[in-house]
Amino acid sequence: MSTTAETTRNGVSTQQLYGTLDAIKADPSIAKFQFRARNRWIDGAHNRSTIQQFYGAGQEDGSRDEAFVIDAGEPAILLGTDTGANPAEFLLHALAACLTTSLVYVAAARKVRLTEVRSTLTGDMDVRGALGLSDEVRNGFTNIRVSFDVKGDATEEKIQEVVARACRRSAVYDMVTNGVPVAVEVASA
């Protein structure tokens, strides 16, 4: 087998993966990251986030030439004009994306070659909470269900194990299941 075949699995450079792990083990301070988003209201339920720079590996990252520009909205029934997915749907996307990437990285590290990863996420919400009509229901989803369909050159047991480890290591899964302290400050003039 060629070196290239050995060092890339599931589109992940295992050489770079192990190199990153070794570098962090040698200097844990480079593991500190800060991610950011700037958001601007446009009109009604339409607002737009701009995401570009972040801090990581001991420095301000300048590798992204352009910002990611992401629009949010609401459907008509929630008083918007569908200018983008709504915020709760974006939370499902964040969770799906993080679990999937964790799964792909864990599989790469454990020598499992994947051929397909699909997932469907659903979240149930009683909008009386967010609309201020009831204090007896919560504002957000009462629960989220994630259904994965994973194919690859491994036993079903091994795939279950990789998915379980992906959940235990996913940043967004941690945040969505356990919560994060959020501090909000306002400047007005």
Place this chain on the structure above:
Amino acid sequence: MSTTAETTRNGVSTQQLYGTLDAIKADPSIAKFQFRARNRWIDGAHNRSTIQQFYGAGQEDGSRDEAFVIDAGEPAILLGTDTGANPAEFLLHALAACLTTSLVYVAAARKVRLTEVRSTLTGDMDVRGALGLSDEVRNGFTNIRVSFDVKGDATEEKIQEVVARACRRSAVYDMVTNGVPVAVEVASA
């Protein structure tokens, strides 16, 4: 003043807003919503969510002619090729978008005309958690800071009050601060 000027504030139809609140008060069962995302792995850290249908107001919604297609990725230093914002950044976007829309709706209901709403969100993360190198740090953000800049025809005190109420009613703020039960199941074949 014309009727139009009276019924739209901050791009939100207050007529429709009050109509929605009255309809839900009359029949709380229509407040049950279900939002969904489907995700497909493409390669490495690149995956794509498709978001279209949802259930709400007693029926399957069919108002969106096209799906929202949202790509995720990771920057080079986290083993990706910047095919999209990363999942943690999408969580910041979801939070920013939800707080902003809540703020705009609350202001519309309280007769506050807004001229500008901007926010900057930052989240700190020690990636040793997500990379499986330490059980002493969490996988997700240790904390998130949201800094709002809000302008409109109201006193600073009133604007502070509107932002505080937006936080108390935001679906994503609730989920991110308090957490949500997530059930993951896997089918493999």
